[in-house]
Amino acid sequence: MSRKAMCKAILILAALIGCSAWAQDITGSIVGTVKDPTGAVVSNATVILTNTDTGVIVRSLKTDSGGSYSAPLLPIGHYSVTVEAPGFKKSVQERIELNVNDKLTINASLQVGGREEDVIVEANPLQVDLQSATATGTITGLEIRELALNTRNYEQLVTLLPGVSSSQTTDQLYVGAFAPIGTNVVSFSINGARTSENNWTIDGFDNVDRGSNLTLLSFPSVDAIEEFKVVRGAYDPQFGRGGGAQVNVVTRSGTNTFHGGAYEFFRNDWLNANNFFNKHFSDPTKVVPRPVLRYNDFGWTFGGPVDLPHVYDGHNRTFFFFSEEFRRTITYANPTINVPTAAERQGTFAHTVCIKFNTNGTCAQTGTQIAAGSMSPVATEYLKDIFSGLPLPNDAVDPHVAHLAINSIFNYREEALKVDHVFGPRLTVSGKYLHDSIPTTEPFGIFNGTANNAGLPGVTSTSTNSPGHQYSGRVTSTLTPTLLLEGGYGYSYGAIVSDVTGIATAAGSPDVKVPLLFTPTSNRIPSIAFGTGGPTGFGVTGPYRDLIPTTPSLAP
Numbered sequence: 001m002s003r004k005a006m007c008k009a010i011l012i013l014a015a016l017i018g019c020s021a022w023a024q025d026i027t028g029s030i031v032g033t034v035k036d037p038t039g040a041v042v043s044n045a046t047v048i049l050t051n052t053d054t055g056v057i058v059r060s061l062k063t064d065s066g067g068s069y070s071a072p073l074l075p076i077g078h079y080s081v082t083v084e085a086p087g088f089k090k091s092v093q094e095r096i097e098l099n100v101n102d103k104l105t106i107n108a109s110l111q112v113g114g115r116e117e118d119v120i121v122e123a124n125p126l127q128v129d130l131q132s133a134t135a136t137g138t139i140t141g142l143e144i145r146e147l148a149l150n151t152r153n154y155e156q157l158v159t160l161l162p163g164v165s166s167s168q169t170t171d172q173l174y175v176g177a178f179a180p181i182g183t184n185v186v187s188f189s190i191n192g193a194r195t196s197e198n199n200w201t202i203d204g205f206d207n208v209d210r211g212s213n214l215t216l217l218s219f220p221s222v223d224a225i226e227e228f229k230v231v232r233g234a235y236d237p238q239f240g241r242g243g244g245a246q247v248n249v250v251t252r253s254g255t256n257t258f259h260g261g262a263y264e265f266f267r268n269d270w271l272n273a274n275n276f277f278n279k280h281f282s283d284p285t286k287v288v289p290r291p292v293l294r295y296n297d298f299g300w301t302f303g304g305p306v307d308l309p310h311v312y313d314g315h316n317r318t319f320f321f322f323s324e325e326f327r328r329t330i331t332y333a334n335p336t337i338n339v340p341t342a343a344e345r346q347g348t349f350a351h352t353v354c355i356k357f358n359t360n361g362t363c364a365q366t367g368t369q370i371a372a373g374s375m376s377p378v379a380t381e382y383l384k385d386i387f388s389g390l391p392l393p394n395d396a397v398d399p400h401v402a403h404l405a406i407n408s409i410f411n412y413r414e415e416a417l418k419v420d421h422v423f424g425p426r427l428t429v430s431g432k433y434l435h436d437s438i439p440t441t442e443p444f445g446i447f448n449g450t451a452n453n454a455g456l457p458g459v460t461s462t463s464t465n466s467p468g469h470q471y472s473g474r475v476t477s478t479l480t481p482t483l484l485l486e487g488g489y490g491y492s493y494g495a496i497v498s499d500v501t502g503i504a505t506a507a508g509s510p511d512v513k514v515p516l517l518f519t520p521t522s523n524r525i526p527s528i529a530f531g532t533g534g535p536t537g538f539g540v541t542g543p544y545r546d547l548i549p550t551t552p553s554l555a556p
Helices: 003-019 141-146 154-160 377-385
Strands: 028-035 046-051 056-062 068-074 077-084 090-098 103-105 118-122 135-140 164-166 188-190 199-202 225-233 246-251 259-268 293-305 318-333 336-338 348-357 363-369 401-403 406-424 427-437 439-442 462-465 468-480 483-500 544-549 553-555
Touching: 028 046, 028 077, 028 090, 046 068, 056 068, 068 483, 135 141, 135 154, 141 154, 141 225, 154 164, 154 188, 154 225
Parallel strands: 028 103, 090 118, 199 246
Antiparallel strands: 028 068, 046 056, 046 077, 077 090, 135 225, 164 188, 225 246, 259 293, 293 318, 318 406, 336 401, 348 363, 406 427, 406 439, 427 468, 439 462, 462 483, 468 483, 483 544, 483 553
């Protein structure tokens, strides 16, 4: 690179720094000291670090006058460290596993002899970090893929680490902003910090909704993750944006050989028993059937060198990894709601109620029948468009309770593509494309869960999508043996887009014309709430728009 071109690159880098947030490092480092059999340091020895996953020589350098060497910004993976010096046998240390943010110390003790003689040492699988006091925990890709995860969400494995507690109230943590029934948020407290104080990243780039700090933007497939590390305290200055933990996910890269796989996980109501209380009725017509369940999670992965016969041979140079996952989930629940009886919907009550009010709101007359034409026009409108279509009570004891069988749809599709290219020991580049689409339906409405007085199926029902995207690229250049440059740029995006599909809209309830002090701008009718013991009201929470483009991140 010419001096002029380098100056332009530095200016562009400075401009990006001015408008971007810093990303986190997703590499590791290896340092060490080379000594002879007497313990004296060996200067000017050649140290070669080879990534054995790809067969690429990542770094070649010399020891300094103190016999030390330092190799920062190494891609994670498995390494061998080869040391050569005149008058000594070649030293080779193999099977060195370098995880994200690791700072390994690999010393070498050379033996007198010829270079053609090799001394091969297999590294200790348990490496001790001698360079920092940071409290960390690493979950490897093998553990992520092989440990049982009932919803195949890598977040669940965070609880395996010390100092982590979860406030989650269910045993299933789904991907996306919404669970099949209810709302899904990150619920981990690490080292006593609040659940909103953790910083989540993918390949070093931001992955948190900065509005609440409780939902994530993208959810890499379990089969697309190389590993993730949780830094729990005493972390380096590069980490920030949270007083709790730093959770850094690193996605998989291709290797020098082709590897792939396909999978499917499923659940079905035919494998389940019915709930005892669903069958506890003397009247067989009131028995609630076994809730239907359809859960299918399937996908495939493939990676290796980019090899185009007779066109391009990417062995030892260009590598790719692709992952695609689909989820098709339909879950049923059996909540209850309080609804008016058929007689009450016509104005006839079993007990005395107030049937006429004074202008100041006090009761003027009581009885058990509201005369025709005496009802409030607004009440008549809601009875006609909303409450007339609700199911009738079907409880064996309470005359106002209706047992429901509702379903929610929770689908998911994700594609992830990562490409790495090695120009040589001095220059490597990588790029990643990650795209999530998570369409869901909420029978009671977005944010309403299944609690009474929150919503009514078919009335406040919503349809939601929570897409997440991340695009990133990195460049690592060894300009001189003592000068390295790493640059990267990433863009993260997430959103929650929800619309009302029930009849609580102007078009779905055309007769509801409530006089308001303002002109409504949302496509929905006013919500209704009743006092204690009354029917279930409803709160219309859609339409809802939460568009979350994060600040583009720069990796220094």
